[in-house]
Amino acid sequence: MSGPADKAFPVSWDQFHRDARALAWRLAGIGTWQAIVCVTRGGLVPSAIVARELNIRVIETIGVASYHDYKTQGDLQVIKEVSPQVVGLDGGDGSAVLIVDDLVDTGKTAKIVRNILPKAHFATVYAKPMGRPMVDTFITEVSQDTWIYFPWDTGLAFQPPIAEPPNR
Numbered sequence: 820m821s822g823p824a825d826k827a828f829p830v831s832w833d834q835f836h837r838d839a840r841a842l843a844w845r846l847a848g849i850g851t852w853q854a855i856v857c858v859t860r861g862g863l864v865p866s867a868i869v870a871r872e873l874n875i876r877v878i879e880t881i882g883v884a885s886y887h888d889y890k891t892q893g894d895l896q897v898i899k900e901v902s903p904q905v906v907g908l909d910g911g912d913g914s915a916v917l918i919v920d921d922l923v924d925t926g927k928t929a930k931i932v933r934n935i936l937p938k939a940h941f942a943t944v945y946a947k948p949m950g951r952p953m954v955d956t957f958i959t960e961v962s963q964d965t966w967i968y969f970p971w972d973t974g975l976a977f978q979p980p981i982a983e984p985p986n987r
């Protein structure tokens with residue numbers, strides 16, 4: 820993220836399932852892959868949905884984290900590497916691999932993962948303009964100044980009415 824993400828884009832479980840399934844539909848028309856490399860943790864839920872729809876049973880993870888504080892990106896840390904066996908499938912360099920993450924924002928996470936799997940197909944459910952060139956397939960674009968709230972990070976809460984209460 821660059822600058823404050825002032826706008827909010829809350830996503831319900833139902834909406835997320837629909838969007839992840841839409842991603843699977845689009846991917847099904849593009850190609851086939853032997854394995855998914857899921858970018859944890861955000862990629863875990865969409866990977867499960869895409870793997871089910873595309874009947875992919877080899878699931879590997881790469882652990883990358885950079886948003887240690889809410890909305891603030893710090894140094895990128897690769898917490899878990901990809902197994903060389905998965906990188907080397909088919910022609911190597913990730914050519915048999917579908918990478919799945921929840922979103923691309925600045926594109927820094929995607930860039931690191933792409934360097935490890937240069938021939939893989941990179942798919943996310945959501946994309947912001949800065950990161951968009953780093954992904955091959957995504958479903959919904961939101962503006963750079965929007966923060967996406969996922970259902971696993973949120974809960975039901977009271978919402979104050981839009982209009983001010985009348986004076987008594």
Ligand SMILES: O=P(O)(O)OC[C@H]1O[C@H](OP(=O)(O)OP(=O)(O)O)[C@H](O)[C@@H]1O
Nearest residue numbers: 860861884885886923924925926927928
């Ligand atoms: O395009 P970027 O600006 O690099 O940001 C995108 C990344 O940020 C989030 O991960 P995060 O670092 O919060 O870790 P998490 O998936 O474990 O929550 C999200 O899941 C993406 O992986």
Ligand SMILES: Nc1nc2[nH]cnc2c(=O)[nH]1
Nearest residue numbers: 886924965966967968969
């Ligand atoms: N939940 C969430 N994590 C992010 N990491 C980078 N951008 C975002 C975002 O908009 N929402």
Ligand SMILES: [Mg+2]
Nearest residue numbers: 858859860861
């Ligand atoms: Mg992530």
